[in-house]
Amino acid sequence: EVQLVESGGGLVQPGGSLRLSCAASGFTVSSNYMSWVRQAPGKGLEWVSVIYSGGSTYYADSVKGRFTISRDNSKNTLYLQMNSLRAEDTAVYYCARVARAFGHAFDIWGQGTMVTVSS
Amino acid sequence: DIVMTQSPDSLAVSLGERATINCKSSQSVLYSSNNKNYLAWYQQKPGQPPKLLIYWASTRESGVPDRFSGSGSGTDFTLTISSLQAEDVAVYYCQQYYSTPLFTFGPGTKVDIK
Numbered sequence: 153e154v155q156l157v158e159s160g161g162g163l164v165q166p167g168g169s170l171r172l173s174c175a176a177s178g179f180t181v182s183s184n185y186m187s188w189v190r191q192a193p194g195k196g197l198e199w200v201s202v203i204y205s206g207g208s209t210y211y212a213d214s215v216k217g218r219f220t221i222s223r224d225n226s227k228n229t230l231y232l233q234m235n236s237l238r239a240e241d242t243a244v245y246y247c248a249r250v251a252r253a254f255g256h257a258f259d260i261w262g263q264g265t266m267v268t269v270s271s
Numbered sequence: 272d273i274v275m276t277q278s279p280d281s282l283a284v285s286l287g288e289r290a291t292i293n294c295k296s297s298q299s300v301l302y303s304s305n306n307k308n309y310l311a312w313y314q315q316k317p318g319q320p321p322k323l324l325i326y327w328a329s330t331r332e333s334g335v336p337d338r339f340s341g342s343g344s345g346t347d348f349t350l351t352i353s354s355l356q357a358e359d360v361a362v363y364y365c366q367q368y369y370s371t372p373l374f375t376f377g378p379g380t381k382v383d384i385k
Binding site for chain 2: 210259262264
């Protein structure tokens with residue numbers, strides 16, 4: 153079965169760091185474009201970052217310089233390293249597969265992991 | 272950056288009736304080289320992740336009921352639910368992927384039962 157499972161969320165103080173993980177099954181992370189999308193409580197979806205199969209990475213302006221997307225091919229896992237966290241980073245973070253066959257629509261989503269930035 | 276807007280913010284429709292959601296992009300998402308609109312629609316039910324419904328503006332994802340249809344081109348798009356069912360209560364988002372790798376979602380439209 154094709155699925156994504158996120159982990160690593162939790163409560164962190166402003167200025168702190170957290171690393172999210174997204175374990176994939178049923179397909180190979182390194183052969184696909186993979187993305188992170190977040191959703192603040194009661195709000196809409198905000199694209200955060202993408203990593204291409206070739207390794208290129210891109211970020212939304214709101215997280216550029218603070219967040220780093222990466223992957224571990226041996227573990228078939230996607231990561232999001234989040235540094236210098238702010239209250240406005242509080243959100244559910246979803247990982248998603250970017251379906252190049254559909255243009256670049258996001259066809260597979262994880263269940264999400266909650267990140268709360270608060271003192 | 273391409274900005275996506277949706278209307279209405281919310282709507283309530285009787286069971287079996289039609290629901291129509293509009294999405295507008297600040298610039299065309301029609302790629303001239305392949306004549307495809309780089310736009311997708313997602314459904315998000317409470318407590319669940321988004322689910323891809325439609326891509327290329329009008330192509331239903333596998334397994335999506337045919338009461339869901341997408342239309343439009345360029346900057347103006349519509350998601351139609353032809354006969355609303357109870358399980359369709361959700362928030363619906365449009366997304367452009369024309370400006371890949373910078374993706375943009377619309378603010379969402381909440382659909383309820385009247």
